Amino acid sequence: MTNLNNFNVIKVTDEEKIQVQQEWISSTNPIKAQDSSSSFPNATLAGEGFKILFYLNLLLLAALVISLTLYGLVYAFRSHHFHPKQWYPPLLIATLCGGIVGFKWQWITARNPTKAIRAAFCLSPLLSCAMGVMFVYIGSAPSLAVGARAIENRTMLTALLILVILLSLGWTMQFLKNVLQVTISRVKYMHLFGGEIMDTRVALHDTVKYQTGSVSLGSILVPFISLFRGFARSTSLIGGDNGEVMFSCVSCYMGIASLLVTRGNRWGFVHVGVYTKGFVQASSDTWDIFNRAGLEQLIDLDLTGSFCFLSGMAGGAMCSLVSGIWSIVIHKSYATEISIYAFLIGYFMFRLAMSWPQACVSAYYVAYAENPQSTQFDCTIPVRLEQLQIYQA
Template identity: 45%
Template sequence: MLASVASSGLVALTWQWMVSCSPSKAIKACFWLSPLLICSVGILFLIIGSASGSAIGVIAIVCAVIQSLYTCWVNPRFEYAIKILSVSTAFPPAKTTFFVVLSIMVGVVYSSLLVSGIGGATATGTEFDILFKVLILLSLAWSMQVIKNVVLITISRVKYIHFAYGADFYTGIAFRDTINHLMGSVSIGSALAPIFGVIRGSSRTIGLVAGDRDEFLFSCADCYASVAMSLGKIGNRWGFVHVGVYNKGFIQASVDTWDMFRRVGMEALIDSDLTGAFCFLSGIAGAAICALVGGIWTLAVHESYAIEVSIYAFLIGYFMCRVALAWPQACVLAYYVAYAENPQGPRFDSTIPGRIQELQRHQT
């Protein structure tokens, strides 16, 4: 498992380097490689041969097919996604690379400690070892979200000040303020934002599946979508920008940011943005690579633990890649929020207005 942790750090560093050098190649590689890698993980689980491994393998292959279909569906949006990512990350804040590498190193060390805890729980073989492992994994998920959101708030504050006022703000000061004054909002947001994001994403999927052919399914999907929209309003990743800039609580920042998007007519633009999907699928791709490394290694050395190690490696790889991609996501969030507050700002080009006009033409 330690090899999986090390590989997750290397994959995360490589992925953030790719985004820095070529956003276009990073986006295309993410959307097209992720299904292939997930399919490879599914094949690995099928090779392991146990009943649980076969079930997970089939699920992974089905997910790979769904991801492929999704990639084909959103392919027309790639051009805008590449443009908005390129524009927003064109001038990274000072010492961004150092800050991200430091965050990844912290994640690697923390993951190594938790992996040791999982190994200890496995070795004891008590009736509570499953509970211990679940608690350790929950701790991993929340802690890595906290690390990611610290990076997100720090970088988004620096970039917001640049986009809104044309001024440069020192990354170290932004990081210090985040640690000293905003950890409460970071902690709450790290717990709520992923849950609300999953609910909102699932509501879109259900809406697409239900369609409008069956009245009962349509009404259920519409009700669920309303709940998801309400939750998304009070807890979304865009709110992290106002958390850092205005020192607001996470929920209040989320509500204010979403209301601002609605006032300036950016809701459709935000809903169609692929930045979140890019970061998620990048995490999935990195997770799949780590699962393959850990799974193949364990399959050759200790086959009975191959499934368990592969799952742990997958989770660690996912969270490490999300930490690595927090800075480009922060840049995009800051760009959108700064534009919504002042669309006539001198540091904005025609990227967003052109996309809004294109969406309006498609809706008519």
């Protein structure tokens, strides 16, 4: 095994190096791999709290879904306005289509990433426009608003329950995506940092058993922080030196965004898996490593997140078109709601599939930042840094 003392590691402490070595040994030993709990420290208080909150969320989600399903079936017997046989098949088709095409897209990304990136940047707006045309064809402008027709013939309580279910499903799907990201990034990091191959099943088991709280917290923080950071950047680009009141706090927005990203970013999931840190601490340490290695600007220009988002948008639009066209042919009155739900299904299915390449890229950046001199890395990052320096000159 490669001696870690020969590495010029920027941030990782000696204790954490020993911990990683122990995990490598346990991951390559089929007997010790079954009992890896000794290498995991106690979870943080926030992590334990969000772990409990997430499990309560799952119970609430199951209860609401079962209740509304039973309500729909009972309502179907009493009224002729709801037909389950015309409602559920398009959504099942959307789920099947999203899963198959999503993981096929993952394979295409692995085989030819350049073409996959170009295709995502082209297909996402095209399919989104096609979906918009379909919504215009289905009905009037009010029907284009999310949930407008869903609450048209229902009580406000039912609409509120549907909103809670959608938010809960969003958190759950973010959690599943980030569980995969923590697992895959840990396996990839171990290979890049020490040349060892870790059993993916062991990594997944450890993530689910010991890191549920941190992943749950990160699944809430990262989307909101990313959204606010995008808003701050957009405001900065649009406002510039504009003296209008709306853009008077641009520097304030950017300052808050810069602070928040150090406390919650997707790169922190790498240290969550490798060093079993809390999510906030892992995000802070990872961002500090990037700053010390001079990679912050390169990280800001990374297109992996945009590529995964556009892939999700394309997948969601594709599933929405499939289910929407089906509904238009079978029962047009359901087409708007079914198309919206199909879009959400397709989007999250594609994001689940794209968590693998995103995790690999995250692990690559973090491992490089900790040890730029390692022979595991090629000249991609140094060349890109030189190009950025030339552009700034």
